[in-house]
Amino acid sequence: MxxxxxxxxxxxxxxxxxxxxxxxxxxxxxPALEHYSYSSKLDIARVIDQTPIPAVCAVVPRQMTYEDHQGHRHTVEYLVMGNGCTP
Structure with missing residues (x-):
């Protein structure tokens, strides 16, 4: 037993x-999450994935995963305006 x-x-x-x-x-x-700023230099050879933009009327974070010209993957987070604003 x-x-x-x-x-x-x-x-x-x-x-x-x-x-x-x-x-x-x-x-x-x-890849580690990087935060985008206007001084960031991005070496984007191929976009792999992007998070969807929500249907809200506000500034929201969005993430993009990309591959640089050396084959390394990066994920960058940046701000976009949501798709929910109607005039």
Whole structure:
């Protein structure tokens, strides 16, 4: 009985370790969030993703993930006017 319990614990801890390793790899692949300013120099070779602009009448943050000419990924956050304003 003790052997069976030990085997079950070992199998569970191995699964937990594999999950933690996968989460760590995902965290490393996500680029750090940079905040855009007018003095920022962006080297955009290819836009990968952009967050949608909400339907509100206000200035809202938007994020863009892009790849530079060296193949490095960046995520930049900048402000845009929402799409919910009607004249």
């Amino acid at each position: 003790k052997v069976l319990l030990a085997l079950m614990m070992a199998a569970t801890s191995g699964f937990a370790l594999a999950t933690e390793t996968a989460e760590a790899a995902d965290a490393q692949s996500q």
